[in-house]
Amino acid sequence: MTTERSTGPRPLRGADKAKPRRKQVLLRLHPHLYDALARWAGDELRSTNAQIEFLLRTALTEAGRHPTAPRVVPREIADRHGDTEPTMLRRRTG
Incomplete structure (x- = not known):
């Protein structure tokens, strides 16, 4: 009796569903x-x-372009509104 072997990589158990796969990019x-x-x-x-x-x-x-990070309002804009510190804003989702 012969056993067949898989030639490809073994699928990950559960981890593949939990995290999106990382993109591979060629960078010169x-x-x-x-x-x-x-x-x-x-x-x-x-x-x-x-x-x-x-x-x-x-x-x-x-x-201010990271999709999951809060956006910081530049000091010039905060100063116009009378704030002493830059304000953290959350991007709207959906």
């Missing part, structure tokens, strides 16, 4: 830029990929 970088990112990642004990993702997430949040 100048070698000097990559080296600088890799050094910075090493200084912060991150992989280069995690460092790039961290920087992108930070930039999106600061620009």
